[in-house]
Amino acid sequence: MKFLRIIILISMPFTTSLAWAQPMMPEDILEQSAAAMGGLEHIRNLDSLLMTGFSQTLGQDGGSAASPHPSAPGKWAAQNSVRRYFDLDELSAFQTHRQGFLYPFALAFGHAWLPSAQVQNGIQALNHPLTALKAALGNQSELGAVSIEDDNIVVEFTINSGTRLWLGINQLNKLPAWVRWSGPHNNLGEVTYTTWFTGYVPFEGIRLPSGFTTSIDWRDNVITEFHVDGYEFNVDLPVFESASRGFGAGEILDVDVTTVAEGVWDLRLVTEFQGVETNGTAIVEFEDHLLMFEAYGSEEDTFALIDTANTLVPGKEVTRVVMSHHHFDHSGGIRAAVSRGLTVISKRENENILREMTSRPAPNFPDALARNPQPLKFIPVDEHLVLEDDSRRVDVYEVIGHMHMTDAVFSYIPQERILMQGDMFVIEWDWHWWGDNYMDSIEYFDLDPAIDIPVHGRVASFAEVIENINTQVAAAREFCVQNETAGIYMAGCPVKYSRD
Ligand SMILES: [Zn+2]
Numbered sequence: 150m151k152f153l154r155i156i157i158l159i160s161m162p163f164t165t166s167l168a169w170a171q172p173m174m175p176e177d178i179l180e181q182s183a184a185a186m187g188g189l190e191h192i193r194n195l196d197s198l199l200m201t202g203f204s205q206t207l208g209q210d211g212g213s214a215a216s217p218h219p220s221a222p223g224k225w226a227a228q229n230s231v232r233r234y235f236d237l238d239e240l241s242a243f244q245t246h247r248q249g250f251l252y253p254f255a256l257a258f259g260h261a262w263l264p265s266a267q268v269q270n271g272i273q274a275l276n277h278p279l280t281a282l283k284a285a286l287g288n289q290s291e292l293g294a295v296s297i298e299d300d301n302i303v304v305e306f307t308i309n310s311g312t313r314l315w316l317g318i319n320q321l322n323k324l325p326a327w328v329r330w331s332g333p334h335n336n337l338g339e340v341t342y343t344t345w346f347t348g349y350v351p352f353e354g355i356r357l358p359s360g361f362t363t364s365i366d367w368r369d370n371v372i373t374e375f376h377v378d379g380y381e382f383n384v385d386l387p388v389f390e391s392a393s394r395g396f397g398a399g400e401i402l403d404v405d406v407t408t409v410a411e412g413v414w415d416l417r418l419v420t421e422f423q424g425v426e427t428n429g430t431a432i433v434e435f436e437d438h439l440l441m442f443e444a445y446g447s448e449e450d451t452f453a454l455i456d457t458a459n460t461l462v463p464g465k466e467v468t469r470v471v472m473s474h475h476h477f478d479h480s481g482g483i484r485a486a487v488s489r490g491l492t493v494i495s496k497r498e499n500e501n502i503l504r505e506m507t508s509r510p511a512p513n514f515p516d517a518l519a520r521n522p523q524p525l526k527f528i529p530v531d532e533h534l535v536l537e538d539d540s541r542r543v544d545v546y547e548v549i550g551h552m553h554m555t556d557a558v559f560s561y562i563p564q565e566r567i568l569m570q571g572d573m574f575v576i577e578w579d580w581h582w583w584g585d586n587y588m589d590s591i592e593y594f595d596l597d598p599a600i601d602i603p604v605h606g607r608v609a610s611f612a613e614v615i616e617n618i619n620t621q622v623a624a625a626r627e628f629c630v631q632n633e634t635a636g637i638y639m640a641g642c643p644v645k646y647s648r649d
Contacts, residue, residue, distance in 0.1 A: 175292040175304045178318060179285050185323035186278065187355035189286075195355075198235040198279060199384045204228045204246070204361075204375040211370040212336055212477030216555045217502035219368050224252045229262070231375070234386050235277065240284055242274035243267070243389040253641025255578040255621075260628075260639065266392035272312050272332070276344035278325035278358060281316050284308055301326045324349050324356060331513055335447050335481040338511030338519055341366040344373075352380045367505070401449060404457040405429075407608065409600060410565040412541065414461060415608050416454050418446075431569040431602040432458045433562065436538045438468040441491070442560055442569040443604045444482030448517055451482025455489060467491060469528075469536075471545060473571030473604065474557035475499050480506065487525055488517040494536075494545060497529035498556040530558050533594070548573060549593045551586035552645075561596055568596070571604035574614050580628055581621035582641045585648060587614065622646050 183189040208214075208224035215221060228246040235242050245266045250259040275281045284290055285306040293305030293313070301317035308314065315329040327345045334340040342365055346358035361375035403419040412434035418427060428450070431442040439458055444451045459466045470486050472495040473479055480503075483493065487507045495503065503525055511519035528534065534545040542564065548557035551573065559570040573587050591598060601609045609617075622644060629642035 173295045173302065175295050175306070176286075178295065178302055178304055179282060179292075179316075182318045182323050182325055183282055183286070185356070186282070186325075187351075191355060192279060192282065195237050195279070195382055197237055197382070197384050197386050198277075199381040200231075200233045200235070200277070200357075200377055201379050201381075202231050202375060202377040204231055204373060205251075207370060207372045208250075208252075209477035210334075210337075210340070210365055210372050211368060212475065212480070215552060217475040217499050219501075223370070224250070226250045226259075228265075234384070234389075235274065235280055236386055236389070237279065237283060240274055240280050240287075241389060242269040242277075242280070243387065244269060251640055253580075253582040253625075253639070255575065255580055255582065257579040264392065266390065268389045268391050271308070271310055272314065272330050275308075275314060275330070276328055276342075276361065276363065278328075278346050279355075281314070281325060281328045284314075285316055322349075333511065333514035333516065336477045336483065336506050337367050338484060338506075338509040338516060339514045342372075353382060355382075367509075401453050404453055406457060406461070409567060409602060409608060410562075412462075413562065413565060413567060413602075414458070415602050416457055417607070418450055418453060428605055430454050430458075430604070431560075431567075432461065432467070433541065433543055433560075434462055434465065435536075436540045437465065439465050440536065440543060441467045441470045441486075442602070443473055443479060443571055444470050444486040444491075445479055445571075445604055446481045448482060448485035451485040452489075452517075454482075455486070455491075469494060471495065471558065471560055471569075472499065472503070473559065474548075474554035475502050476554065476572075479571050479604065483507065484516055484518040487523050488521050490523055490526075492526040492528060494528045494530060494534070494558075496547060496556040496558050497531055500527050500529060503527060544594075546590065546594050548586060549589040551583050553583050559590065561594075561598065563596075566597055566599040567602060568598040568600070568611075569602045573603075574601065574618055575603060576606040576609055576613070576617055578621050580625035581618055582625055582644060584618045584622040584625075584644075584646050587618060588648060 180189055183192055205225050205227050211223050213224045226248055228248050231246040233242055233244040247262040247264055249262045275284050289309040291307045296303045300320050302320055304316050306314055316325055317327040319326045325346055327343050329343045331339055331341040342363055344361055344363040348359035349356040350359050357380055359377045362371055363373040364371045400421040401418055402421055405417045405419055407415040409415050414432045416432060417429035428445050433440040455467050469492045472493055483506055507525045530545050532547050536543045544561045545558050548559055551557055554572055561568050598611045601614045625644045632639045
């Protein structure tokens with residue numbers, strides 16, 4: 150830091166920094182930045198831009214690491230052959246790429262390098278200096294306060310949707326250094342994103358960044374890194390059309406309720422997107438309350454399940470939820486559950502991340518917890534916790550040796566021999582990379598399950614579970630062999646499995 154300040158002092162008399170010593174008008178700052186990039190007129194005359202390169206993204210913003218620890222290694226995906234088109238008149242963008250996961254994933258699409266096409270509108274198109282500057286200087290934007298942050302001058306502006314952004318401009322070279330905005334987040338309430346622009350290189354008279362790094366204000370996680378390999382101006386734009394719908398974008402149509410045993414139900418969400426029963430939860434009746442297994446997906450999903458569960462037994466409501474593990478899809482409804490006063494039961498190691506999730510405010514995008522803040526009530530599990538009253542016993546156990554999720558629990562009802570789990574086994578999986586964990590957990594605690602109620606999929610018999618694990622492990626091994634034969638060495642290969 151000291152070094153930077155010295156540079157600023159020395160360079161003051163020689164640069165336009167003196168002009169900025171006067172009260173700073175946001176228009177002037179933005180126009181000087183446009184001049185530094187290559188000229189405002191030049192920029193205004195550009196209709197379109199194509200940026201090509203490759204990128205990496207952090208799974209679930211860092212919420213898919215094996216461990217909930219803040220320093221746990223993250224799971225990254227790679228996007229190659231990236232083409233990001235910008236319509237510089239409409240200020241929209243369109244990105245195509247092929248994606249592969251850099252860690253073992255259980256569904257084939259994760260390793261198929263499938264093409265993807267995303268339309269990026271509004272704020273999603275503005276994390277590039279050209280679109281950000283054009284938006285800020287556009288006549289539908291409103292310029293706000295000017296401030297200083299480290300070695301950048303920061304201009305606040307609001308686009309016509311009412312969304313506020315901040316553009317940081319480097320005081321020395323006047324080039325845009327970063328853009329910042331915030332958005333809603335299932336697990337974290339609200340998140341602030343900052344995309345840094347680095348390594349400016351001149352392309353046909355305009356300086357453009359060669360690197361983009363986006364970080365969030367949770368654990369300072371870097372969630373995207375983009376490496377540019379080229380720019381083209383005034384290209385013919387393709388039709389901006391998404392190739393597929395977003396994951397879990399479907400509207401909830403119904404909740405299917407199946408009685409698995411007396412006082413034990415399986416609840417599955419039926420969504421418009423998938424049209425079939427998919428993710429769900431087990432509900433277990435106690436003397437004076439109901440226990441739920443997992444607050445999966447989102448606030449909407451979790452409320453649909455809780456509201457349906459609360460109709461099952463007159464006078465009894467869900468007051469406790471077991472969270473199998475912290476992954477952001479599995480904890481997507483935790484804020485919602487806490488807003489309803491539910492106590493969360495999980496592995497002790499998840500307490501810290503649960504406190505992070507449930508203590509974050511969401512002033513600009515208030516979810517149920519922001520509207521009705523509640524403290525986290527947490528019951529930790531080490532190896533084993535017994536939940537018991539005169540009518541019911543449920544055991545909560547640590548999952549043994551699962552490298553997909555190191556701090557996980559599952560539940561077991563000894564009387565009806567029902568096992569409730571998330572991600573120990575999923576019937577739709579193509580490949581099981583961690584096939585030992587299910588039987589290892591059962592043997593470690595000397596259990597004898599007959600029925601499996603999963604978070605993903607459907608209720609299955611124990612025999613079906615074991616049969617499918619064997620098939621999925623064999624398929625994962627085969628996938629490894631195929632890749633190795635082609636000279637490709639996949640993460641997760643060879644498959645670690647000891648129950649042949
Ligand atoms: Zn899962």
